[in-house]
Amino acid sequence: MHPRLLTALAAAPLLLLPAAAPASAAPAARYAALGDSYAAGVGAGAYDPVSAGCRRSTRSYPELWRAANGPADFLFAACNGAATADVERDQVPRVPADTTLVTLTVGGNDLGFGDAVVACLQPLTTDAHCDAALDESERRLREELPGRLDTLYRALDAKAPAARVVVTGYPHLLGTAATCLIGTEARRARFNALTDALDDLIERQSAKQGFRFADVRAGFDGHGACRGGPDEWIHPITLPLWESYHPKAAGQSGGYLPSVSDAALG
Template identity: 45%
Template sequence: MRRFRITAYVTSVLFAAGVALTGATAAQASEQAAPTGYVALGDSYSSGVGSGSYDSASGSCKRSTKAYPALWAAAHSPSSFNFTACSGARTSDVIAGQLGPLNSGTGLVSLSIGGNDAGFSDVMTTCVLQSEANCVARVNQAKAYVQNTLPGKLDQVYSAITAKASAAHVVVLGYPRFYQLGGSCIAGLTETERAAINSAADLLNATTAKRAADHGFTFGSVTSAFTGHEICSGNSWLHSVNWTNPTESYHPTAAGQSGGYLPVFSAAA
């Protein structure tokens, strides 16, 4: 009887230890299997147009080593880093050509998209080259698109990301206001035009933030980070019109990527 009790006791201890070890092993396996790859999607604000130091292999996508995704990856060493953001990208381009690297091992995704869908380049061209009335009318046309059409386009992108990388933490970055009103600029656009463009940026950000939140994504606003560094501020982190290299016009400089976008993304990631 006594031997039976001792045997039963030893067996129960070993069983408990086995359960504990099995649990620890499972936890370790789960930790090891946690998705830790990083994929950077989006348009020129994510690829780094305007910051220089472009990867020649990226061609017209102009992916820069000074863009916030590359800076974050260099500082945090994710298990994998895929940089597919591309200059000029629209929502349809993200879906058609940028989602390839997404999979179950993707733990983090960054994205800025929507500005090109809303006609960002055409808006600025109109405002620079045409009258104030034409500028404001074109801005209002873009705002109507942002309100009525863009939400559905964003939904398609966000749903496609979730379908391919359901475990990923997705951070959607917004756009800065371009102008400091009442600033140091003595030529160029009128204050009315600058205010209209800023209001379009605010609407684009608000619309994007709402769609991102509804998909369970995190929205990173860069408006505050760029405050005091807009065009006409005297310490701008944004290119104004660049007649030598037009594609860099109204895009963040290297300082805008490292001082504006990177801290916002790092805090949200």
């Protein structure tokens, strides 16, 4: 190479291409978990004593999602016995405005699910008693719950307008095999049909608000009460009584968590 060219190159400023910026990780979610006993984890054990009568479990699907995903903030406000009005009054106001993810399970208590369980699934109850309880639950589902869900969903949307909201349904509580000793085959089938109607309503109403629906029925298929053993993810009548007909820890991890995660992250 010519000596003068070498001298010119040596004197020229060194040009460096900028290094490629590392891909930035998605920001950690700011997560609020709202709802009733199914969101609180009643039935799963390992209850946080600080939650008192709300009976929030460290094995609930909100706690499992938190442990797996490490949100930047976590509000666990779900509470045993909550209906839609309770969530709107006591839980939604606690949700920070910058929340990016909300999960919500509510609606069963608005229908008197507990009363229907007592009327249909306890020993020595009559078909007439069961039918009357389910008739009342179906009336509330038709006439009252659609408006209550709309009101709650609008309030939540206004409180956390940027959040992805995942609304879950409920599993079939019961197996339908004739060998099951809970209630009768006809009562179990009608009870599960009420669950289907409730889930269908929740899915429709949540879609109207632009929320995502997590359907847990397929995940719980084959795991309802009656089976016994490790495949039974729903408590039958048990002690303490308030755990009866709620998901066990296996139902929270194997039934709720996968559906919620798919809706939250997909």
